[in-house]
Amino acid sequence: MKLTEAKEQFINSWGAFGTQWGINRTMAQIHALLLVSTQPLTQDDIMEYLNISRGNVNMNIRGLVDWGLVERVIISGERKDHFAAEKDIWKVATQIIKERKKRELDPMIKLLGQLENIDADKKDKEAKQFLEVISGIKRTGNQADKILDLMIKAEENWFTSSILKMFK
Amino acid sequence: MKLTEAKEQFINSWGAFGTQWGINRTMAQIHALLLVSTQPLTQDDIMEYLNISRGNVNMNIRGLVDWGLVERVIISGERKDHFAAEKDIWKVATQIIKERKKRELDPMIKLLGQLENIDADKKDKEAKQFLEVISGIKRTGNQADKILDLMIKAEENWFTSSILKMFK
DNA sequence: CTGAATTTTCAAAATTTTTTGAAAATATAA
DNA sequence: TTATATTTTCAAAAAATTTTGAAAATTCAG
Numbered sequence: 001m002k003l004t005e006a007k008e009q010f011i012n013s014w015g016a017f018g019t020q021w022g023i024n025r026t027m028a029q030i031h032a033l034l035l036v037s038t039q040p041l042t043q044d045d046i047m048e049y050l051n052i053s054r055g056n057v058n059m060n061i062r063g064l065v066d067w068g069l070v071e072r073v074i075i076s077g078e079r080k081d082h083f084a085a086e087k088d089i090w091k092v093a094t095q096i097i098k099e100r101k102k103r104e105l106d107p108m109i110k111l112l113g114q115l116e117n118i119d120a121d122k123k124d125k126e127a128k129q130f131l132e133v134i135s136g137i138k139r140t141g142n143q144a145d146k147i148l149d150l151m152i153k154a155e156e157n158w159f160t161s162s163i164l165k166m167f168k
Numbered sequence: 169m170k171l172t173e174a175k176e177q178f179i180n181s182w183g184a185f186g187t188q189w190g191i192n193r194t195m196a197q198i199h200a201l202l203l204v205s206t207q208p209l210t211q212d213d214i215m216e217y218l219n220i221s222r223g224n225v226n227m228n229i230r231g232l233v234d235w236g237l238v239e240r241v242i243i244s245g246e247r248k249d250h251f252a253a254e255k256d257i258w259k260v261a262t263q264i265i266k267e268r269k270k271r272e273l274d275p276m277i278k279l280l281g282q283l284e285n286i287d288a289d290k291k292d293k294e295a296k297q298f299l300e301v302i303s304g305i306k307r308t309g310n311q312a313d314k315i316l317d318l319m320i321k322a323e324e325n326w327f328t329s330s331i332l333k334m335f336k
Numbered sequence: 337c338t339g340a341a342t343t344t345t346c347a348a349a350a351t352t353t354t355t356t357g358a359a360a361a362t363a364t365a366a
Numbered sequence: 367t368t369a370t371a372t373t374t375t376c377a378a379a380a381a382a383t384t385t386t387g388a389a390a391a392t393t394c395a396g
Binding site for chain 1: 169170171173174175177178181185187188189190203204206255256257258261271272276279282283285286287288292293294295297298300301302304305307308312
C-alpha cells in the first residue's frame with residue numbers, strides 16, 4: 001500500500017470510528033487529517049483535501065479546538081490561520097476523557113443525586129428498587145470518576161503511573 | 169419529587185446521555201425503563217409507556233439483547249415475551265466495554281497493523297511521521313485493550329480486583 | 337482610515353438516522 | 367389442522383443531523 005492510499009484509508013476509518021462514538025464523521029476526518037499531516041494546515045487546505053465546504057470546515061475545526069484536540073498555530077509571514085493536532089495519542093485520550101467527564105459524567109452524577117431525594121415511603125417496594133438502581137449507578141459513576149481523575153493526573157502521580165505501567 | 173416523576177426524568181436523561189455515546193435515544197430509554205421497572209415488561213408495556221410504535225420497540229429491544237444488556241424472560245402462564253434488564257451496573261459497564269472492544273477497538277487495531285505495512289522509503293519524512301502516528305495509536309490502543317481485558321476479568325482475577333478496589 | 341483577505345454565521349438544502357405501521361412470518365392453543 | 371395471538375420485517379414517512387454557500391463580520395496591511 002502506498003502512503004497516500006494509507007492516509008486516505010486512515011482518515012476514512014477514523015471518520016467511521018468517530019460516528020460510533022457520537023462524533024460527527026467530518027470532525028473525526030479533519031482530526032485524522034491533521035494527525036497525519038506533517039505541517040499545520042489552513043482551512044482551505046482542509047476544504048480541498050476532504051472536498052467539503054468552508055462553513056463545514058470552520059464549524060468542525062472550532063469543535064476540535066473546543067475539545068482541546070487541535071490548536072490554532074500562527075505561522076509568521078502567513079496571513080491565514082493554520083491548525084495542528086496534538087499527536088501524542090495518550091494526551092489525546094486524556095483530553096477526551098477529561099472533557100467527556102466534565103460534559104457528561106459530572107452532570108449525570110449530579111442528576112442521580114437529585115433523583116435520590118424522592119419523597120416516598122421507604123417500605124414501598126417500587127421506590128426501594130428505584131433507589132437501589134439509582135444509587136448503584138451513582139456509586140459506579142463515582143468510582144469511574146475517581147479512576148479517570150487518577151488517569152488524567154497520571155503524569156504527575158508516581159503511584160498511578162507505576163500501576164498503569166504494569167499493564168503495558 | 170414523586171417516584172413517577174423521578175422515573176420519567178431518569179428515562180429521559182438516560183436517553184439523552186445515550187445519544188452522546190452513539191446509542192439511539194429510544195434504545196437508551198427502553199434500557200432505562202427496564203432498569204427501573206420492578207417486573208419484566210412486554211413489548212406492549214414498553215410501547216404504551218414510551219409512546220412508540222411496535223416496530224420501534226421490537227428493533228431496539230433486539231439491539232439491547234444483542235448488546236447483552238437485556239434478557240428475554242419467559243413468565244409461565246403468560247403468552248407474551250417479557251424483557252428484563254441486568255441491574256448490576258458494574259456488570260452492565262463490563263458488558264458494554266466487552267462489546268465495544270470487540271466491535272470497535274479490535275478492528276481498529278487490526279487496521280492500524282495493516283497501515284504500518286506501507287511501502288515507502290524509511291527516510292521519507294512524510295512516511296516516517298505517518299508511521300509514528302499510526303504506531304503511536306496502535307500502541308495506545310493495545311494498552312487500552314489490555315487494561316480493558318483485565319477489567320472484564322476482574323471478578324476472576326484477584327490481583328486486578330484488589331487494584332480496582334484501591335480506587336473505590 | 338480603506339479595501340482586500342480571511343473567518344464566522346446561519347437559513348436553507350441535502351443527507352442520514354430513526355420511526356411508523358401494516359403486511360408477512362412465526363408461534364401457540366384448542 | 368385451524369384460528370388467533372404475537373413477533374418480526376421493511377418500505378415509506380418523519381425527524382434529526384450535517385452540509386452548503388453566500389452574506390456579514392472581522393482582521394490586518396498599507
